[in-house]
Amino acid sequence: MNIVDLRSDTVTKPTPEMREAMANAEVGDDVYGEDPNVNLLQETAAEMMGKAAGLFVPSGTMGNLIAVMVHCQRGDEAIMGDKGHTFSFEAGGISALGGVFPHTLPNQADGTLKLDDILGAIRPDDVHHPISKLIILENTQNRCGGVVLSEEYTKVVSKIAHDHDLKLHIDGARIFNAAVALKTSAKEFVKASDSVTFCLSKGLSAPVGSVLCGSREFIDKARRIRKMLGGGMRQAGILAAAGLVALENMVDRLAEDHRRAGELAHGLAKLEGIHFEMGLPQTNMVFPSLGSDVKFKAAELAKKLASEGIKVSAVADRRLRLVTHAWIDDAAVEQTLETFKKVLA
Numbered sequence: 481m482n483i484v485d486l487r488s489d490t491v492t493k494p495t496p497e498m499r500e501a502m503a504n505a506e507v508g509d510d511v512y513g514e515d516p517n518v519n520l521l522q523e524t525a526a527e528m529m530g531k532a533a534g535l536f537v538p539s540g541t542m543g544n545l546i547a548v549m550v551h552c553q554r555g556d557e558a559i560m561g562d563k564g565h566t567f568s569f570e571a572g573g574i575s576a577l578g579g580v581f582p583h584t585l586p587n588q589a590d591g592t593l594k595l596d597d598i599l600g601a602i603r604p605d606d607v608h609h610p611i612s613k614l615i616i617l618e619n620t621q622n623r624c625g626g627v628v629l630s631e632e633y634t635k636v637v638s639k640i641a642h643d644h645d646l647k648l649h650i651d652g653a654r655i656f657n658a659a660v661a662l663k664t665s666a667k668e669f670v671k672a673s674d675s676v677t678f679c680l681s682k683g684l685s686a687p688v689g690s691v692l693c694g695s696r697e698f699i700d701k702a703r704r705i706r707k708m709l710g711g712g713m714r715q716a717g718i719l720a721a722a723g724l725v726a727l728e729n730m731v732d733r734l735a736e737d738h739r740r741a742g743e744l745a746h747g748l749a750k751l752e753g754i755h756f757e758m759g760l761p762q763t764n765m766v767f768p769s770l771g772s773d774v775k776f777k778a779a780e781l782a783k784k785l786a787s788e789g790i791k792v793s794a795v796a797d798r799r800l801r802l803v804t805h806a807w808i809d810d811a812a813v814e815q816t817l818e819t820f821k822k823v824l825a
């Protein structure tokens with residue numbers, strides 16, 4: 481059976497070009513700063529983000545944690561969305577390891593935090609309160625549907641942060657999806673931020689890794705915290721070599737993933753009982769909801785689909801998530817739609 485895996489873009493495997501680059505990568509000890517591929521990846525990533533420096537980290541989760549730990553001291557507060565990855569999917573690391581207090585605000589349907597909510601969340605200088613130090617935005621916003629936060633909105637939030645002596649971190653795990661969707665460069669979306677993390681291991685198909693970018697001073701501090709967390713890697717150039725191929729070859733093609741996500745959504749919308757109450761995809765994520773006329777709950781439907789070779793995620797009682805990526809071609813979209821039709825019939 482031909483398996484179509486739409487659970488996440490993290491399931492992508494390294495391309496043949498990546499495997500070749502990895503096999504031939506010249507390496508050194510990166511804790512000594514001597515791995516040429518890691519150094520080149522960090523410079524390339526920083527340049528693409530319009531920042532002074534970059535740091536290769538094992539995961540986006542560690543990148544976000546390091547950013548929070550550089551921007552905040554223990555007991556400080558970080559403002560973030562209640563549907564954000566840092567709040568929901570990073571095992572509480574900022575509190576457990578950083579001693580940082582999360583102040584959550586409701587993510588709106590478009591992925592943003594209301595400006596009034598942010599202003600209301602920033603603490604006045606008073607011994608009763610923790611000290612507000614950081615705002616985190618997520619772009620694209622995963623749980624709101626892979627939606628894109630505009631450059632304009634980011635700039636306004638950045639101004640609020642800086643006017644109050646806070647920093648702005650962007651969890652840009654899929655910032656290149658945002659850039660490709662709006663036909664601009666990733667730089668534009670993160671210009672106004674103090675730091676940004678993006679993933680190499682999702683739509684860009686590299687096997688492992690993320691890059692954290694910011695000022696030189698920020699990255700110097702980040703490097704020490706990465707070491708503290710056990711993220712100082714040695715001949716990591718084997719991985720960085722794949723990351724360089726990802727940045728070179730895999731960014732522009734994200735547009736194909738977005739086209740296929742749109743085709744999946746349009747095809748699914750034609751089926752009885754499937755709705756798009758979260759809206760149609762802006763990037764590579766498709767979130768179909770199951771109406772009350774569908775006899776299965778999401779988890780049951782996901783199981784039935786899996787037994788027919790289509791892997792999807794159940795993200796709520798009556799909602800699925802399908803993510804397109806480099807390993808999903810037109811035939812896979814077709815096969816998915818046919819299988820949904822068959823299982824729902």
Ligand SMILES: *Cc1c(COP(=O)(O)O)cnc(C)c1O
Binds near residue numbers: 539653654679681
């Ligand atoms: C995937 C993801 C991350 C990081 O995930 P890792 O699996 O730790 O690399 C961070 N933020 C968002 C929004 C993500 O989707």
